[in-house]
Amino acid sequence: MRFCSLSSCSYANSIVVQDNNTCILIDCGLRKKDIKPFLSQVGLGLSDIDAILVTHCHIDHVYGLKFICQEKSLPIYSTANILKKLGENIRFRTTPTFIPFGNCAGNTIGSLSVAHFSLSHDVETIGFILSSNGERMGFITDTGFVPASCLDAFQAVDYLYIESNHDPDLYKKSSKPQHVIKRNLGPAGHLSNEQCSQALKSMGLKNCKLVMLGHLSEKDNNPALALNTARRHLSPGISLVSAPARTPGCWSDDQGLRNTSASRKEPGGSIILNFYAL
Numbered sequence: 268m269r270f271c272s273l274s275s276c277s278y279a280n281s282i283v284v285q286d287n288n289t290c291i292l293i294d295c296g297l298r299k300k301d302i303k304p305f306l307s308q309v310g311l312g313l314s315d316i317d318a319i320l321v322t323h324c325h326i327d328h329v330y331g332l333k334f335i336c337q338e339k340s341l342p343i344y345s346t347a348n349i350l351k352k353l354g355e356n357i358r359f360r361t362t363p364t365f366i367p368f369g370n371c372a373g374n375t376i377g378s379l380s381v382a383h384f385s386l387s388h389d390v391e392t393i394g395f396i397l398s399s400n401g402e403r404m405g406f407i408t409d410t411g412f413v414p415a416s417c418l419d420a421f422q423a424v425d426y427l428y429i430e431s432n433h434d435p436d437l438y439k440k441s442s443k444p445q446h447v448i449k450r451n452l453g454p455a456g457h458l459s460n461e462q463c464s465q466a467l468k469s470m471g472l473k474n475c476k477l478v479m480l481g482h483l484s485e486k487d488n489n490p491a492l493a494l495n496t497a498r499r500h501l502s503p504g505i506s507l508v509s510a511p512a513r514t515p516g517c518w519s520d521d522q523g524l525r526n527t528s529a530s531r532k533e534p535g536g537s538i539i540l541n542f543y544a545l
């Protein structure tokens with residue numbers, strides 16, 4: 268099993284997860300113009316995607332769904348409530364195929380098994396453990412705190428994608444409106460770097476090979492700060508990287524990803540940090 272971020276920030280979120288038989292997107296908050304180029308950058312096309320898993324209905328996670336559905340009929344999985352909200356909030360031009368998770372703990376999408384967990388956000392939001400061929404990947408983003416059920420269940424994951432949204436000190440100087448700051452720092456907001464770090468400590472992560480930090484605020488956080496804070500409670504044997512904003516990162520099985528940071532020169536000359544490892 269491997270995974271790769273197409274974009275991870277407050278602007279747009281989308282992650283690809285793939286095993287030998289099945290390839291899914293978790294969320295698609297991408298702009299229309301970015302969907303095909305970003306997939307192509309990681310060696311994929313729309314024809315490779317088998318399904319989309321949705322965490323919640325915020326626009327940075329679902330904006331691109333209607334564009335994908337216009338071109339390809341893909342099943343969209345989530346809870347019945349989240350799918351109902353999706354249907355109400357998004358004007359799909361073609362009728363999407365919604366598949367609600369059953370009440371039982373395990374659901375399958377192709378060869379991937381999916382267990383979902385309730386998170387704490389200002390709309391219904393879920394995290395996941397995806398399993399395939401004896402490997403498990405935990406996925407947790409957009410939550411004001413990590414619920415105890417996740418801290419327990421995520422202890423045995425092999426890979427973890429987890430939100431590390433903001434640094435509270437940077438937030439004190441933020442130009443965001445007070446009500447937004449209050450919401451984001453509260454129990455139905457987003458995980459701070461410190462909260463993320465504490466969650467990593469509580470999970471223990473004895474079998475984990477790689478932790479990817481995601482959904483970093485572009486204004487109220489930076490990769491070095493998030494990575495340094497997370498590293499405090501993470502054993503040295505576990506690789507730690509942050510997913511880049513507004514551009515695809517590297518696949519989790521990319522050998523270079525484990526040891527160094529890498530950059531890519533854009534045609535205009537600007538350097539895009541492709542990932543940042545610590």
Ligand SMILES: [Zn+2]
Nearest residue numbers: 277325327409
């Ligand atoms: Zn979000």
Ligand SMILES: [Zn+2]
Nearest residue numbers: 323325388409
């Ligand atoms: Zn959200």
